[in-house]
Amino acid sequence: MDLGLKGRVAVVLAASSGIGRGIATVLAQEGCSLAICARDGARLKLVADEIRAETGAQVFAAPADVGDAKSLEAFFDQVFAEYEKIDILVNNSGGPPPGKSLDLGDGLYQSAFDLVLMSKVRACRRVLPSMAKQAWGRIINVESTSVKCALENMVLSNVFRSAATAFAKTLSMEYARDGVRVHTLLSGPFLTSRVNELGSAAAKQKGVSFEQWKSDAEAGTALGRFGDPLEYGALVAFLASDKADYMTGTCIAIDGGALKTIT
Numbered sequence: 098m099d100l101g102l103k104g105r106v107a108v109v110l111a112a113s114s115g116i117g118r119g120i121a122t123v124l125a126q127e128g129c130s131l132a133i134c135a136r137d138g139a140r141l142k143l144v145a146d147e148i149r150a151e152t153g154a155q156v157f158a159a160p161a162d163v164g165d166a167k168s169l170e171a172f173f174d175q176v177f178a179e180y181e182k183i184d185i186l187v188n189n190s191g192g193p194p195p196g197k198s199l200d201l202g203d204g205l206y207q208s209a210f211d212l213v214l215m216s217k218v219r220a221c222r223r224v225l226p227s228m229a230k231q232a233w234g235r236i237i238n239v240e241s242t243s244v245k246c247a248l249e250n251m252v253l254s255n256v257f258r259s260a261a262t263a264f265a266k267t268l269s270m271e272y273a274r275d276g277v278r279v280h281t282l283l284s285g286p287f288l289t290s291r292v293n294e295l296g297s298a299a300a301k302q303k304g305v306s307f308e309q310w311k312s313d314a315e316a317g318t319a320l321g322r323f324g325d326p327l328e329y330g331a332l333v334a335f336l337a338s339d340k341a342d343y344m345t346g347t348c349i350a351i352d353g354g355a356l357k358t359i360t
Contacts, residue, residue, distance in 0.1 A: 100338035103128030107185035107337070108176060110134055110163045110220065113141045115289030116239060117189040119326025120333045125154035127334050129185065132176040134161035163190050164212035166219055173223040182231065183224045185337045188217040188261075189239040192291055193253035195298045205253065213257035214264065221268060225277065232276035235337040238265050242283045242350055245358050250302060251295075262348060269346030278345040280336050285352020286314055287324040319354025 106129065109121040113135035121133050125148050135141040138160035145158035157179045161172035176183060193209035217238055228234025240258045241248070247255045262281045269279035286292050293307075300310035315322050332351055335341055350356050 098340070100127050100334055100340060102185075102334065102338055105129045105184040105337070106132065106176075106180045106182055107187065108132045108173075108183050108220075108224070109187040109189060110161075110216070111189040111191060113137055113144050115291055116284060116287055116326050116329050117187070118144055119328075120187050120189070120239075120330040122148055122151070123327060123330025123334050124185070124187075124337070125152040125156065128154070130155040130157075130180060132157045132159075132180065132183070134159055134163070134172050136160060136162050163216040163220075164208065166211070166215070169216060169219055170223070173220070182227060184228070184231075184233065185235045185237070186220060186224045187237050187239065187333060188220055190216050192241070192295070193257065195250045195295060196252060197250055198252045201252065209253035209257050213254070214261045217261050218264060225268070225272060228277045229272060229275035234272075234275075234277040236265070236268065236277065236279045237333050237336055238262070238279075238281045240281050240283055242285050242352050242356050244281070244283055244348065245350065245356055250299070266346050266348070273345050278336070278342065280345070281348045282329070282332065283348060283350040283352065283356070284329070285318065285324065285350065285355040287326055287329065289326065292323065317355055318352065322353065324351065324353055 107124045109117055111117045112121040112133035121131055125131055131154055141158050145156045149156050159172055159175050162168040190212050193213060238261060240262055241254055243251055243255045244259050244262045265279050265281045296310050297307050300307045329351055
């Protein structure tokens with residue numbers, strides 16, 4: 098299926114690995130010109146080179162910390178200077194550290210606030226005026242199944258991903274008639290370093306090996322496996338296309354059937 102994305106400019110935040118890289122790769126395969134960022138400049142350059150070689154797409158890459166307002170602002174300045182427009186924004190970030198509600202200090206709450214919620218608010222401020230002016234835009238936020246079912250020992254994710262989802266829903270209502278569509282994706286377990294990090298913490302808390310935790314986690318999904326980031330990218334590409342023009346404000350789980358809630 099031709100999704101009609103050729104020539105669109107897509108920004109994917111935190112795209113040097115995992116889900117972000119998977120999304121960027123698929124959008125490039127669909128003909129988008131890319132702008133990607135991540136904190137690790139060396140790894141980002143390597144990923145950009147690999148995507149160019151694999152897809153032939155134009156890829157602009159610049160180091161940025163999405164949780165830092167000045168760094169993110171500078172990145173968007175560079176993107177607009179490079180492409181003059183942004184059609185698709187994928188708001189992705191690393192996740193906050195695990196922890197229980199009262200065990201974490203103000204500093205960790207503030208950092209998670211900036212990383213998970215304010216990075217999306219700030220990015221949307223930069224792109225929405227031009228998207229509305231051109232009467233076309235797509236914003237897709239990468240969140241977690243914790244929005245629907247709170248995760249143990251993950252208070253920061255539970256709190257701020259829920260807030261970011263409410264923000265996205267509000268935007269979807271405010272900009273629907275300007276041609277902008279806004280969606281939230283609820284990520285389940287994927288084959289990423291983030292899952293390895295959280296899995297190691299969860300395994301330690303439960304007193305089991307990482308391999309045992311991984312086996313149990315995979316068994317907890319209806320499909321019995323973790324996801325491939327390219328599968329994530331395929332859903333993003335569809336939502337970014339005109340094939341999904343009658344959809345906005347959605348909250349879609351991509352989790353292998355791990356959520357037991359009716360969504």
